[in-house]
Amino acid sequence: MKIITVSREFGSGGRELGKRLADYLKFDYYDSEILTAVAQNSGLDQHYVEDQLSDHGWQAFPLTFHGTIGSTGYLQSSRVELLLKQKEAIEKIAAMGKDCVIIGRNADVILQQEHPFNLFVCAEPEAKIKRCLERASAEEKLTERELIHKMRQIDKMRAQTRAILSGSPWGQRDAYHITINTSNWNIKDIIPAVAQFANCWFGRTVCAFNSPITSATEN
DSSP: OEEEEEEEEETHHHHHHHHHHHHHTTOESSSSHHHHHHHHHHTTOHHHHHHHSTTTTTTTTTOOOOGGGGGGGOOHHHHHHHHHHHHHHHHHHHHHHEEEEEEETTHHHHTHHHOEEEEEEEEOOHHHHHHHHHHHTOOOOOOHHHHHHHHHHHHHHHHHHHHHHHHSSSOOGGGGEEEEOOOTTTTHHHHHHHHHHHHHHHHHHHHHSOOOEEEEEEE
């Protein structure tokens, strides 16, 4: 089983990259499907679940520490329960044993025992603003200043949610196997290279799990 997780800065194109990569590799793809599973398993309205588990859903809580779910006294129990159900949904995806790409939701932390290939997608602020403006719906009429504020707020919430789950900083470079800066790139054009890198990484990982790899330069 091969699992690829995609963490990303808001506006960097990480979701598009993950979907294109899944299509290219013919892997299953999970994004909003995870929220649908949480809603079904909890018996709650999907819109409510999306609101509670979205990146802006935690902003009412002044998290100023790195801790685990068990020590987050600031959080409402209903949101903690949904976060746990989301974790369960991600674990069930892995239990199916199928190759897949999972977008966000700290799947890299949740599934670390499955040895996923973890990507972090980022971009320069100007590139993220341009991407967001180009892809904004007719209902979204944000100014550039409002968009910058939104990007910072959402990325902050992603960092706080990661702190809840693992206590580790979000976006920390050594937590990922490859960081991709999409600035000045057409995401479609870089997919073959990312796929090749992933396949090489999975090949080496399988060997490492099955038998020791000895370098020709090692004594």
